[in-house]
Amino acid sequence: MKHNKIPLYILLAIVLLNSIGFSIVLPLLPFLVGKYLPGQQVVVGMSTLLSIYAASTFFAAPVLGALSDRYGRKIILIISLLGSAVGFVLFGIGGSLWVLFLGRLIDGLTAGNISTIFSYISDTTDPKERTKWFGYVGSVMGIGKIGGPALGGLLGSISIALPFYITAFLIFVSALLVHFLLPESLPSYKRTQHVSLNSFNVFSHFNNIFSMKGVAILLGIGILFYMGLGVFQFNFTLFLKDVYLWTPTLIGSLLTLVGVCEILVRAVLLPRLLIRFPPKQIGIWGLLLLGAGLALILSGVYVHAVILISLAVVFIISGEGLFEPTYTGRLSETVDETQQGKLQGVNQSLQSLTNILVPLGGGVIYYYSAGWLYATATAFILSAIFIYTGRQAGSRLYRW
Template sequence: MARSRSPLYVLFLTVFIDLVGFGIIIPVLPLYAEEFHAGPVAIGWLTGIYSGMQIIFTPILGRLSDRYGRRPVLMLSLAGTAVGFLLMGLAQTLTLLFVARIIAGITGGNISIPQAYIADVTTPEERSKWMGMIGAAFWLGFTFGPMIGGIMSRVSHSAPFYVAAVMAAVNVVVLYFILPESLPKEQRSQPHKDTSIAEVFRHGNGWMFGLVVATYFFLVAGFTIMTTLFALFTSRRFG
């Protein structure tokens, strides 16, 4: 039997706010980095290092949420995201900007936690619907975030980072007061042997699974290249 749906709407709002905060910095990050004399290669690394940290720490955050609960790990990750955004706004050197991006990337790999939360509180019949809702929240946040970031950049190139930090902090407060824990203590797992990449492919129908992964990789890579360089392109082409 599924529990009350109200926590799922809170979770929808949480993911939406999280992605608005993430999207806010997309239009301004390359231009902001140029203020620290970063070239195109450095800007590419500045973008990529965030995702690189997410690749490493997303499964770690997922395992921590299995052991300690969804709510505290999600709150901690959002608090770290707020710190990362704040440091980006306060950065006075390119090195500090990289450090801030690393912090934000480490704590930003939290999308698996809302998905696990949904699995905890929904029936199999409702699960795909709510997974789709989380996907919708993701893309809604990604839609409105860059628009807000573009508007805030009229104040200064650092202003969007402060707004993103505030939104992440608001998210922590919302979670603390409204979102209940979904994973009872008796159901939390103990540390176990990690699954290797080879095992994932072996149990994922081999080459078919690899083809899906490769397709998604190139899709996301193309999208990331466009979003990373689009601000620089439009700035140089149209002034």
């Protein structure tokens, strides 16, 4: 079946605007929080803001996903984007710490944009093309990550609030694009027909999704993947600062490599590999690369070498870029359109849960030993590889 690709390109443009907006404000969050807290408490304030957002998303994403199965993707995506815009406007207004917390709470409670975007792609692509488009979404996010922080620093030098207003404006423009240009992907005859109080019970959605044959194992693999990757995402810059004594300039240069690698792998390498190899095989390669990259950082604790750390970054970002789209693609094939939003919402909710647990647990482990932290992360990925290959079960789940 052939689908009109124009809405997908519009969707990518929307993702790009959002990615640029979010990356603009990331470097400035510590400075904004520092206006309301003394220096030694800024890290606590930052952690609390991140935890509030992640916890809100954990409860909201499955509900918003289920509502998108009933009312369509378009309206939920607009609500999600407007919620983010309001959240960033509150950041710009500021005035006190509780306003920042309220902004993150509103943003988190309307955080259905990623799951809705993935549901939209699932609605409008054939299974054979779906993984490629999931990869394109990640590559577009990588484009935003390259230029956004530098732009944020420039705007922040004018006014600390200005980048947050700019981000809110970009997200608002995205909502307008959705309203006026993006057609609905889920026709009324394919939607769920009823909404009850139970539709707002996040745990009922978890119970429903995890009771589906094969889905629980696949989501379990995803949790292991996000736990291992999460260690790198939350700790790596701190690791470079503490262990390698790198300056912000050096760390920023290496993070630029992250964005470039993400674009090349997801937009260039992945589509070419999908022509020749099955998604499962590509996913296994991705996990192997990710595990190897984490093991290299583990080695870097004891053998200080820039080449070791640089290779680790390339392996980890390449592994993420190969596994995540194939995983999301496979996940989308386990249900039909009537439950796609709920499934993607549960998946986003689980990612938010790891965003809460990894910094908390990882911070404690890192306090005692950086080596143990990255050994734990490597173990998560090795476990995912073991389950993913499915040798012990021979389940049809793994025969893609």
